[in-house]
Amino acid sequence: MRPAIRLSKRARQRTTRTSPKGFPHERKPAAFFLPAEIGPNWSGLPLPALIIDGEGRIAAMSDLAEPFLNLSARSALGQELEGAAITSRLRIVPPLAPLLARARDGHEALTRTGLRFEIGDRAGGHVDHIATVHLGPVASPEGGVMVLIAQTDGAARLGGVAVRSAARTAIGMADMLAHEIKNPLAGIRGAAQLLAMNLSEEDRDLADLIVAESRRIVALLEQVERFGDTSAPRLGPVNIHDVLERVRRSASVGFARGMRLVTDYDPSLPPALADSDQLVQVCLNLVKNAAEALQRAGRSDGTIRLRSFYDGTLRISPTEDRPAGLALPLQIEIEDDGPGIPDAIADQVFEPFVSGRENGTGLGLALVSKILTDHGAWLHADSRPGRTVFRISLAKA
Secondary structure: OOOOOOOOHHHHHHOEEEOOOOOEEEOOOOOOOOOOOOOOOHHHOOOOEEEEOOOOEEEEEOOOHHHHHOOOHHHHOOOEOOOHHHHOOEEEEOOOHHHHHHHHHHOOOEEEEEEEEEEEOOOOOEEEEEEEEEEEEOOOOOOOEEEEEEEOOOHHHHHHHHHHHHHHHHHHHHHHHHHHHHHHHHHHHHHHHHHHOOOOHHHHHHHHHHHHHHHHHHHHHHHHHHOOOOOOOOOEEEOHHHHHHHHHHHHHOOOOOOOEEEEEOOOOOOOEEEOHHHHHHHHHHHHHHHHHHHHHOOOOOOEEEEEEEEOOOOEEOOOOOOOOOEEOOEEEEEEEOOOOOOHHHHHHOOOOOOOOOOOOOOOHHHHHHHHHHHHOOEEEEEEEOOEEEEEEEEOEO
């Protein structure tokens, strides 16, 4: 015989409420939470996945869902997916509740494209991802629905379109510009220097201007020339924190002097598969862009953050060269609190000769995109006023 369970006065008050006529009656208790019973293949799912119970609570979360949603399974299990505890860190627009109800009531699979996942980050902001979700009923728990999340925005799109487009466009013009223009410029510069020796003070200033502009154009062409280098990067194991520290030290005594350079590294990351010198060049260009954006906005005391972390959800789709695809779990982010990328160039930011600053060459980000394309890496830009983030995704060595 089971012992009687005696409720305290406070507990009895919590389980009752007063009817309109003043008589107490029982309040409907919340359904008891039971985690989903998951099979042995759950952890091997290739996409982030959730199981939502009949009350809208998270009953299971796959290994890939934790980094994608920036939630831990331990804290999320039993919480309503669209309840206050979760929506403070994750919002799904439009809400999933109507789709969950349809999948649960209709006992059929559903697919919905174009959902926006607003995911809170460690810096206090949020990152938006667009994804397609696939929903279908499951046996456990009762009334449960599985949700598979397939990301369709960001790195995958930029990696496949903007990065490759920028690189190939610039490569096609590199040899022609470099060889046809650099040699005559050397003659022009030399002639101007000779003329300056026999000119008056006023006219000598004009000759000096010719020399200075010739040097500037040569420097521009040397940047373009780098695109013509089609040799493969020398890939090997690289400690990305060594790379970021080299960049931080260089920036702090040079173009970012006086700005706050904040680091947030994950020391447990394994080595990346990269060309160390080229990765330094990429990160240096991105940090320099951030510093210049802050300076243009009058923010000489602005903040630039260098961050590293692991994200197991990112993967290149299968190709002929890589039939199994390629995981890109190692992440580098370079963030600034400047004005953001101008709307007029946001969609062409990785194209050559597109620049947000006056007299800019527009080759810095195009060169970054070319180098990362050669690495088989991804590059993603997320920008709004007050926060711009460039994210690099690399393979493990």
